[in-house]
Amino acid sequence: MYNLSDHFKEFALTYKYNNKALQEIVTILISKDTSIAKLKTYLFENSIIIEQIKQEALDFLVLYAYYTLKDDCITEAELNDFIALKRILAIKENDFIIYKEFQVKEILKQQFLRMYSDKFIDSNEAITQVNLQIMFGLSYDEFEELKQDEVINALLQGANPKDLDISSLPKGFVL
Numbered sequence: 001m002y003n004l005s006d007h008f009k010e011f012a013l014t015y016k017y018n019n020k021a022l023q024e025i026v027t028i029l030i031s032k033d034t035s036i037a038k039l040k041t042y043l044f045e046n047s048i049i050i051e052q053i054k055q056e057a058l059d060f061l062v063l064y065a066y067y068t069l070k071d072d073c074i075t076e077a078e079l080n081d082f083i084a085l086k087r088i089l090a091i092k093e094n095d096f097i098i099y100k101e102f103q104v105k106e107i108l109k110q111q112f113l114r115m116y117s118d119k120f121i122d123s124n125e126a127i128t129q130v131n132l133q134i135m136f137g138l139s140y141d142e143f144e145e146l147k148q149d150e151v152i153n154a155l156l157q158g159a160n161p162k163d164l165d166i167s168s169l170p171k172g173f174v175l
Contacts, residue, residue, distance in 0.1 A: 001036050002084045004029055005077040011067045019056040021048050026060075029088065039088070050090040055099065057089040062096075062103045065135060069107070072114060073124055074131040082135050093137040104136050105146065112150035119159035126165045 004012075009030045017023035024046075028039050043050070050057075061082065068078040085091075096104050111132060115125045133143045148170050155161065161169060169175070 001034060002080070003034075004081050004084065007068070007075070007078060008064070008081040008085075011064055015060065015063065018059075019053055021046065022053050022056045022060060025053075025089075029085075054090070054095070057091060058095060058100050061085060061089070061091065062100055062107070065107055069111065072111075073128050074135070079131045079134065086137075091137075096136045097138070097142070108132060108136075108146050109150075112147050116147075116150040116154040116159075116164070119154045119157060120163045121165035129165065 012026045012030050015026075017026075024042060025039065025048075028034055028042055031038075042048070064082065064085070068074050068082070074082075111128065115121055115129070121129075129143070129147070132138075133140070138146070144167075151164055151166055152170050152173060154164055155169075155173060155175075161175070
């Protein structure tokens with residue numbers, strides 16, 4: 001079983017749980033002797049169906065995303081943790097947009113504002129964009145649409161399109 005990072009463990013220990021089942025699942029996941037068998041036993045013995053705690057799991061992951069972005073980047077370990085947690089908690093590809101669209105858009109908007117404010121996307125910011133797209137299960141087109149306003153704003157402020165990590169100019173935009 002994948003071992004979650006110490007960074008995740010720090011977050012998990014400070015998180016204020018509203019759902020006892022989610023708290024128990026996370027406790028099992030961060031324990032030193034964690035295993036899939038141990039998790040399955042807990043779920044079976046307590047008649048817990050992961051789907052029943054989907055909303056709480058999504059809230060938990062949204063807050064973990066904020067936590068990972070405190071330093072304005074997403075490490076490989078943080079991304080791997082997020083992906084593993086999505087699998088364990090049975091989060092499907094579109095669940096974030098279906099159930100947590102506002103929160104996801106807020107996270108992305110904050111990041112896009114920060115990234116495009118200097119009219120230049122460096123390699124770390126480009127990697128963070130890819131990681132955000134992966135974390136929230138967004139298609140390329142969905143992600144491009146969500147960042148379009150900030151791209152246009154940067155272009156209007158004189159940014160060179162080559163510096164913005166974009167594949168094409170926004171529709172209707174002419175230099």
